[in-house]
Amino acid sequence: MSVWNDMTRTLPDMTTVALAVTDGMLHFELSVAYEIFGSAPDSVSVPWYEMAVCGSGAVRLGRFVLEPDHGLDRLREADTVIVPGWVDVDVEPPADLVEAVRTAHEAGARVASLCTGAFVLAAAGLLDGRRATTHWAHTDALAARWPRAQVDPDVLYVDNGSVLTSAGKAAALDLCLHLVRRDHGSSVANAVARRLVVPPHRSGGQAQFVTTAVPAREDHPLTALLPWVLERLDRPLTVEDLARRARMSSRNLTRHFHAATGTTPLQWLLTQRIRRAQELLERTDDSVDSIATATGMGTATTLRRHFNRTVGVPPDAYRRTFRLRERAGAGR
Template identity: 85%
Template sequence: MGTVALAVTDGMLHFELSLAYEVFGAGPSGTADPWYDLVVCGPGAVRVGRFRLEPDHGLDRLPHADTVIVPGWADADQDPPADLVDAVRAAHEAGARVASLCTGAFVLAAAGLLDGRRATTHWAHTRALAARHPRVTVDPDVLYVDNGSVLTSAGKAAAMDLCLHLVRLDHGSAAANAVARRLVVPPHRAGGQAQFVPAPVPAREDHPLTDLLPWVIERLDRPLTVEDLARRANMSARNLSRHFRAATGTTPLRWLLTQRIRRAQELLETGDDSVEAIAAATGMGTATTLRRHFNRTVGVPPDTYRRTFRDARSGTR
């Protein structure tokens, strides 16, 4: 399946770099297809965390690779190095498949590879990515996005999901599952599955939503409306929506649905209640409604989600 080049620079996140090296560096035993030829490319000796890394080749090797992997780096507030951006752009123009892990998406965006495309990164950096690159459609709620020749992933474990996805595309499910077994990770999580993020709440005590959001969380089993929330906050529905957008980045109804889904996730992870009971406890009304919203938001049905966590707790693979 050709050459996979890891594009590195100073300050790269060693976790994402290491997991990519583990996935693409050696194929599982019994694989009939030739495995990847893995190379590390950089501008010279670089610092990765507390370690010094000596790349195999310079960045000028990237355009000769079939797949280029761009791990994230720690200081995503800074513009990525121009030589790395130029080399990644040249690789894509030469026909390489380019994938970013975590904040590596900022390199792809700076190279113009994400313009007009949907993309993701670690949830903590999605707003910054959208603000700095308005031509990119940033999706903060998914594990990874596959645009064919350009792919992006969220952070940490989601980077592993994207790497295994690439193996699955190139070598099939059996090979990807074998790699996952060797690394003791789940063999497949769909890219559309949601990132697990904390519920955003205002930090200031005098914020108009500070008292409202905990009040809503305690009443998720009730059929709350925007008007109910506005009445509780003693403001108009329009003013409420404005404060919600500023504090959480979304609308009151979307925020409320997200909290219902997260409560359903908690109940599925920790208890044995039926889907019908969980639908009632989260204000969804019916199991059909819960399944529809849960599948669309999380990417898998509630029953599948529950089995995943039970398997993880029991050590089943």
């Protein structure tokens, strides 16, 4: 197994997802990971992940008992290891689980924690010197117990490449979809999101606390605005354009946006443009200039600058990566 590199590793290298389970783990986070990585949507034709549930014998989850398919030693063979959270974070994580997670990472696996699973990663030393997050109710405890971790309580998830952490509950969905997006692209991640009936993308930097959902109700000021914007991403929209459409001042619009999404109108709009560009790069042979026009970026130079800063690679490299993955998957 090669050392993990998110843009050079090919799809066949990212086939095995191992769930590391132990007594007292949280049902929701464990189920989220199993649902997303356990089977592909009917509309997806790419090779999917092989799921392995790994633990030390029978695992008690409240009133349920889970029989793992494999022991914890199987983690070292996985390409991705998912560590769900568990209820009692005041108790030290099981030593065998911590050691197995550390060994898997040293063997080249990327390791992701959901919710309080971050406490296992911290105990394994994987958060030393790295940004990380967990459920907002436990960020102080995580920072106090492992001061070498750079705990950020205000984000949904953090991607450090080979080590990823998420906040609680619904943020586990966001991180798992983020992993699918990294491996298979936006189109496939969107198909998974449609099956789950959840939004296809929430930025990891979005705040954990949002006072209302989007759309929160039919008469919410953003309910009609957001679909209207998504249908016009090819246009040079401004905050003033959005405010005028929503029939409110720019300041009031910004306030509603931050309360509902945890970000600003311009940042949200830029994120949608980048996601649309990713889909076009994956699914079409359109030139970067054409995609810049179609996503409202104006010029290829502007698209390349924002794309590189947001995704981490230039548009051409992103397209080549997914072309290689498609060919590698077709040959399996």
